[in-house]
Amino acid sequence: MNLPLFPSKLLENAVNEFASLPGIGRKTAFRLVMHLLRRSEGDVSRFGESVIKLRSEIRYCRDCHNISDNEACNVCSDPLRDKSIICVVESIQDVMAIENTRQYRGVYHVLGGIISPVDGIGPGDLNIGSLVKKAESGTISEIILALSTTMEGDTTNYYLFKKLGHTGIDITTLARGVSVGDELEYIDELTLGRSLVNRTPFSM
């Protein structure tokens, strides 16, 4: 079924808006819109409001650029977090993924992207200046570079290392190794090699 003839402009507008989202085609968009039409008016207006408010009222933490409802995000404003350790990540999703592990007690710094000449993203487009300023403040003991293990991630790591090296702060990166649940025969040789070189004492 193509959808060329909409009986209503309102319907067409809503379908077009949904179809503009990534991974949602026109048929799915139409199905979603027909679903919304069957919901109560209060329900649908709550949906719309939540989208509008999300974009218009969202704030970013003045310290780490994480999403926040206040001036400082709930990580930066938590007195139990160690402010001397900064974990540098690409995006808010990465903050949430690391928070999910419940293994990290430092704070974050969200770059808002990664250096990618192909996509036209240079260091100037990222939150690097504020990171360097933090590093130069003398209160930081360690910076963990937790970027993707891609070429872009490596480029950004290298750039940051150059920018931060003069501060003398420990700069670390996530351990490369075998994923939990991996079968050895299917692991790429680079990862397997690294996991051998960086082997750790056995513990139960």
Added chain:
Amino acid sequence: MNLPLFPSKLLENAVNEFASLPGIGRKTAFRLVMHLLRRSEGDVSRFGESVIKLRSEIRYCRDCHNISDNEACNVCSDPLRDKSIICVVESIQDVMAIENTRQYRGVYHVLGGIISPVDGIGPGDLNIGSLVKKAESGTISEIILALSTTMEGDTTNYYLFKKLGHTGIDITTLARGVSVGDELEYIDELTLGRSLVNRTPFSM
């Protein structure tokens, strides 16, 4: 990645709303919301408005119950359409599907569902009264029952036939037969049998 710890209530609300749509899980909802955050504020507010307006301003044609921006939908208000032929369909999607064929010049009647005791939908929940009234007005020459070829569709067809039989109007149904592109060996015997009984003169 589970998503238990949202850094912002606004973000969480928007994700929950998207995840309430059919076929959209929490991960997809989160991805869509993060996408919206990267779009301009005007863009996102247009998205939200289109959803709210869709539900609050949508109207249904007073004649055929199709979706409409005006009192009469664009089919019913088209002077070139033959008002004496009514095609009875389950939903607005069906109207659009038939309109798409560009083969039909009559008008529609949208039932708004189909009789389905399992789902608790009885004749009283559907737009059947207004159809009977139209049929009794004496201006209708043919009623085409274009419902799904399921048990619910057959039940509804039977009910409508009972309700409309006394008017003496021609009551027809969509031809059952071989789909365009079908290979004979894979067609169910019921459809194949019907298509043999109702065979049509060959034409080029």
